[in-house]
Amino acid sequence: MLTRLQAVNQMLLPAGESVILVLEEGAGDYANCSAILDAETAKVLAKGWHFNTDRGIKLVPDVDGKILVPANTLRLDYCDPKLDIAQRDGYLYDLINHTDVFTEPVVVDRVVLLTFEGCPYHVQREIVGKAAQFYQRSFVGSDTLDKYTTEERAEATADSRDSEVDEDDYNILNNPDLAYLRRHSFRRGI
Structure with a gap:
């Protein structure tokens, strides 16, 4: 190291x-x-490596129905092919329903930013x-x-x-x- x-x-x-x-x-x-x-x-x-990719992470909406993207997230891959979701202003955004309010958790594969060390x-x-x-x-x-x-x-x-x-x-x-x-x-x- x-x-x-x-x-x-x-x-x-x-x-x-x-x-x-x-x-x-x-x-x-x-x-x-x-x-x-x-x-x-x-x-x-x-790019997403084996060591910095968390698979099957459940992101849960807060009390307002918004899902905050964790600060150290480089990239998200949504596991449900029926969803069309993007990141906007640090939150998930539903491109099909044109809203950032979710009623159900969203399961993702998350690529995490780590320090060099x-x-x-x-x-x-x-x-x-x-x-x-x-x-x-x-x-x-x-x-x-x-x-x-x-x-x-x-x-x-x-x-x-x-x-x-x-x-x-x-x-x-x-x-x-x-x-x-x-x-x-x-x-x-x-």
Whole structure:
């Protein structure tokens, strides 16, 4: 697991900058790298990973019938295909009935924003790779360094995708359209 200081230093090194030994809020390079790190963390986590997706969460209307979207929510996926719901002003909004008042709870899959430190190592590597490339392009602008950060980012992204597949146990045979392949009723002699 990487600390914030380690991540910032991994962003600075490919850009040819000196490392930071102590965290200082608001200090030049640290402030720039920290802001980029937070932005890239949100971007990467918004895709929805196995570790930051809560499935089957029931959101209950308050006394006014409104359903507040939790503050750390990046994205919601509504489980009921009959509903057509969007987020508006921090609340759920029913697009079919044109109202933000609900009488029943709504079941959703929720993608949650976590801190950088709260992410698994393989995702931290992808975040740092993207953040280092953004920092280098924004503050240094070297084509040579850009090639290096692009290679590092590609390797980190591939590793994180590989780890995600292992964690979430994806299997093409779990697809309902291919379920017939799981049956072992082959006719012999034909």
